[in-house]
Amino acid sequence: MTDKSPTDAPNAARKRWMAVLARAGANAIAARLEGIGEIPAFVRLRGPEIGLAMARGRTGGGGAPFNLGEVAVTRCTVRAEGGPIGHAYVTGRDARHAELAAQVDALMQDASRAAELERSVIAPLEAAETVRRATIAAKAEATKVRFFAMRNMRT
Amino acid sequence: MYVTVKGGEKAIDAAHAWMAEERRGDPAVPEIGVAQIAEQLGRAVDRVMGEGSLYDRDLAALALKQSQGDAIEAAFLLRAYRTTLPRFAHTTPIDTASMRAERRVSAIFKDLPGGQILGPTYDYTHRLLDFALAAGGPVPAAPMAEPDTAPLPRVPDILGHEGLLEADADADATLDAVPGDLTREPLMFPAGRDIRLQALARGDEGFLLALGYSTQRGYGGSHPFAGEIRMGEVSLEIEPAELGFAIDIGDIVVTECQMVNQFKGSKTVPAQFTRGYGLVFGHAERKAMAMALVDRAMRAEELGEECTAPAQNVEFVLYHSDNIEATGFVEHLKLPHYVDFQSELQNVRRMRSELREAAE
Numbered sequence: 208m209t210d211k212s213p214t215d216a217p218n219a220a221r222k223r224w225m226a227v228l229a230r231a232g233a234n235a236i237a238a239r240l241e242g243i244g245e246i247p248a249f250v251r252l253r254g255p256e257i258g259l260a261m262a263r264g265r266t267g268g269g270g271a272p273f274n275l276g277e278v279a280v281t282r283c284t285v286r287a288e289g290g291p292i293g294h295a296y297v298t299g300r301d302a303r304h305a306e307l308a309a310q311v312d313a314l315m316q317d318a319s320r321a322a323e324l325e326r327s328v329i330a331p332l333e334a335a336e337t338v339r340r341a342t343i344a345a346k347a348e349a350t351k352v353r354f355f356a357m358r359n360m361r362t
Numbered sequence: 363m364y365v366t367v368k369g370g371e372k373a374i375d376a377a378h379a380w381m382a383e384e385r386r387g388d389p390a391v392p393e394i395g396v397a398q399i400a401e402q403l404g405r406a407v408d409r410v411m412g413e414g415s416l417y418d419r420d421l422a423a424l425a426l427k428q429s430q431g432d433a434i435e436a437a438f439l440l441r442a443y444r445t446t447l448p449r450f451a452h453t454t455p456i457d458t459a460s461m462r463a464e465r466r467v468s469a470i471f472k473d474l475p476g477g478q479i480l481g482p483t484y485d486y487t488h489r490l491l492d493f494a495l496a497a498g499g500p501v502p503a504a505p506m507a508e509p510d511t512a513p514l515p516r517v518p519d520i521l522g523h524e525g526l527l528e529a530d531a532d533a534d535a536t537l538d539a540v541p542g543d544l545t546r547e548p549l550m551f552p553a554g555r556d557i558r559l560q561a562l563a564r565g566d567e568g569f570l571l572a573l574g575y576s577t578q579r580g581y582g583g584s585h586p587f588a589g590e591i592r593m594g595e596v597s598l599e600i601e602p603a604e605l606g607f608a609i610d611i612g613d614i615v616v617t618e619c620q621m622v623n624q625f626k627g628s629k630t631v632p633a634q635f636t637r638g639y640g641l642v643f644g645h646a647e648r649k650a651m652a653m654a655l656v657d658r659a660m661r662a663e664e665l666g667e668e669c670t671a672p673a674q675n676v677e678f679v680l681y682h683s684d685n686i687e688a689t690g691f692v693e694h695l696k697l698p699h700y701v702d703f704q705s706e707l708q709n710v711r712r713m714r715s716e717l718r719e720a721a722e
Contacts, residue, residue, distance in 0.1 A: 218607045226597075226610035259444060260600055260611065261452040262417065263541065264563075264641045266555055268516055268618060270530035272455045273541045273556035275563050276411075276643055278598060278614060279418035280450055294605060296450070298598060298612030300418065340462060343595075345506035347464050350480040354472060 224315050224329045228308035229297045231332040236307040239328040247288040249310050255283035255302035281305040291316040385430050399423035408615075408644025409433050413685060414440025415545070415564040417614050417643050434566075434685050441686050451600040454608060455537050458618045458641070459516050463594040465647075468517055470587045470622060476514035481593060482645075517590035517620050518637065527622065527635045551677055558660055558680065562653045563642055565683030571648060573673040574655030582659045582671030586638070589622035593645050617646050621654035628666055636665060 228236065240246070259277040266273055282296045283305035293313025295305045311328060314320050386393065400407055400423035410422040414437035421440060429435035465481025468474050480486075482504075521527040541556035544564075549557070562570060577583055595613040602609065619640035627633030638658025640650035659673035672678050682688060 222607065222609055229610055229612045256448075258448045258450040259416075260450055260598065261543070261545075262598060262614065263453055263455040264458075264559070264616075265455045265530070265537075266559060267518065267530040267637055267639045268458050268620065268641075269518065271539055271541070271556060272537060273559040274452075274543050274545075275456070275560070275616075275641060276415040276417060277444055277449070277545070278453075279416065279421065279447075280600075280611060282450060282602075284604070294602065296600060296602060296609060296611045298417075298614070300420070341509065342506070343462065343464060344509035346504045347479050347481055347594075348507040348509045349505040350465075350482075351507070351510070352478040352480065 221312070221315070224325075225295070225308070225312060227329050227333045227336065228295065228311055230336050231304075231308075233301050233304035233307055235332060235335065236304070236311060236328065239331060240307070240311070242327050243323065246310075246314060247290060249285040249287055249293075249313065251283070251285055251306075252292065253282070253284040255281055255305040255309075257281050257300045257302070260296075260298075283309040285309045285313055287313040287317065290314075385428075394427060396420060396423045396427055399426050405645060406431065406433060408646050409567060409649070410436040410440060412643040412646055412649060413437035413564060413566060414444075416440040416444045434689050438686050438689070451602060453611075454599045454601065456596045456598065456614075456616065458592065458596060458616070459514070459519070461514070461592055461594045461596050461616070461618070463514055463592045465594065466514055466590065466592040468588070468590045470589050471517065471520070474515075474517065474520060474590075476512055477510070514592070517622070521589075521622075521635070525632075525634065528625075528637055549680055553676055553680055555657075555661075558676065559639065559641070559653075559657065561680045561683055562640070562657060565653070566685035566688070567646070567649045567652065569683055569685065569688075570652035570656050573659070573679065574652035576671065577655050577659045577673045582662065582669075582674040584636070584638075584658055584667075585624040586655055586658065587622045588651065589620040589637070591617070591619050591647060591650065593617040593647065615644055617642050617644065617650040619647070619650035619654040621651070621658055623658050625665065636661070 258280055260280045262275045262278050263272045264275040265271065278298055279300050280296055280298055281300055281302055281304065282294070283302070284292060284294050285306065286292045287310070291313050293309040293311070293316070295308035295312055297305050297308055311324065315324055315329070397420075400419045403423070403426065406426055407419055407422045410425055410433055411417050411419070413433070414422065414425070416422075418440075421443065422436065425436035425439040426433075428439060463479060463481075465483060466476065466479045468478065472478070518527055518530065522529055542554060542560070544557060544560050549561070553561075578586065593615065595615055597613055598611050599608045600611055601607065617640075621638040621640070623636045623638060625631075625634055625636040636658065638654040638656070638661070640652070640654035640657065642650045642653060656673050656679060659671070660676050660679060662669045662674040663676075667674070669675065
């Protein structure tokens with residue numbers, strides 16, 4: 208799924224911020240947006256609405272797909288006044304989360320705002336997610352078994 | 363047959379009111395919050411999400427509160443709720459090899475690359491009641507260590523290179539292939555492995571546990587080893603039509619089990635280990651292991667084995683694995699069968715009187 212074709216490059220940036228927004232909670236996004244100056248009004252084009260995504264797995268982990276079960280998802284589409292359209296699909300049923308994510312997606316497509324939003328919203332949210340994952344990885348690492356007795360016997 | 367009857371509304375209302383009061387319990391005891399259930403009864407939440415076939419921790423927690431902890435009733439509530447929602451998309455198949463594993467153990471390779479990660483587990487506890495928990499109180503923080511960034515290759519990928527372990531079935535199948543979907547089409551036979559795995563993933567843990575256990579005890583035995591069990595977060599990706607490219611929509615926790623089984627080989631296939639597969643929502647190791655055992659057992663016919671045991675009988679397993687269907691049919695016996703029973707009663711009376719007359 209890692210398409211490196213040049214035409215995909217703009218999408219790569221957008222995919223990144225959409226992934227960051229999908230994982231941040233509504234409160235976290237809202238708090239980050241407070242530091243931003245005036246933002247335009249938005250028109251809701253669709254939603255926010257709750258629905259389902261059928262999660263698929265692969266037979267044996269690497270074979271043909273099968274349907275594992277459904278996941279609650281909320282989506283929203285907005286247009287910034289006189290600006291681009293923002294989309295969001297986020298796991299869970301938090302309408303505010305989906306709407307804020309769609310709003311930021313719209314704003315991020317505005318070149319005059321993207322740099323500030325990246326600095327004030329996307330980068331800090333991404334850093335928080337990185338810390339969350341690192342904490343889990345660190346706790347997992349602490350439970351890794353060291354077979355010291357066996358190793359000593361062999362050497 | 364059961365018939366609808368009028369009357370009883372007041373009795374039903376009173377019964378439901380009493381149920382609500384009983385669910386609340388002693389008002390002197392603080393009411394339990396949905397967030398508390400989601401946070402502190404995680405394994406019950408995982409089970410309800412799996413058997414309800416809907417991943418949503420908060421909804422599963424609410425369902426558990428509403429059902430007073432009755433897992434099947436709670437799963438039923440989730441199944442009912444999902445029918446009210448539109449389906450926006452399907453995800454690209456999740457990649458368990460890139461799981462951010464909290465737990466990953468193998469019972470067949472001590473020194474597998476990436477190591478044995480025990481994670482948060484009840485294994486190795488002495489199953490002694492912890493009376494300190496009754497009192498409550500702060501919990502010390504879990505230890506941390508500098509994470510190893512080495513990848514965690516899947517055991518089939520490690521052993522597969524030598525051909526000793528069967529490859530993933532249809533590994534070449536395109537990821538866009540459309541699998542069968544039990545939520546859209548009724549169960550039909552013969553059922554492909556895609557349908558079987560979906561049915562098992564949403565199947566009743568107790569039923570699958572018992573069937574898996576039966577294979578170990580000799581009813582369709584295939585000498586299993588826990589090749590690998592891993593649990594952790596995986597990313598979900600969908601490709602909305604309006605965007606035209608795949609986007610990441612968040613994470614879910616899943617448990618995966620690769621069961622490795624003995625296989626004698628045949629005239630055409632050299633001896634190799636075969637595999638059974640388990641994948642379930644949440645942290646649900648027992649269910650994932652049982653699912654893998656039963657998945658492998660149901661491959662008996664495909665692998666040219668004799669089909670003699672319940673777990674090998676695909677129809678038997680799939681027709682009885684769904685606890686919502688099972689509870690519906692078992693519990694419907696409670697509904698009024700007055701007319702049915704009256705006719706049976708008449709039959710029995712007539713037969714008895716005929717017998718009596720014949721004797722006279």
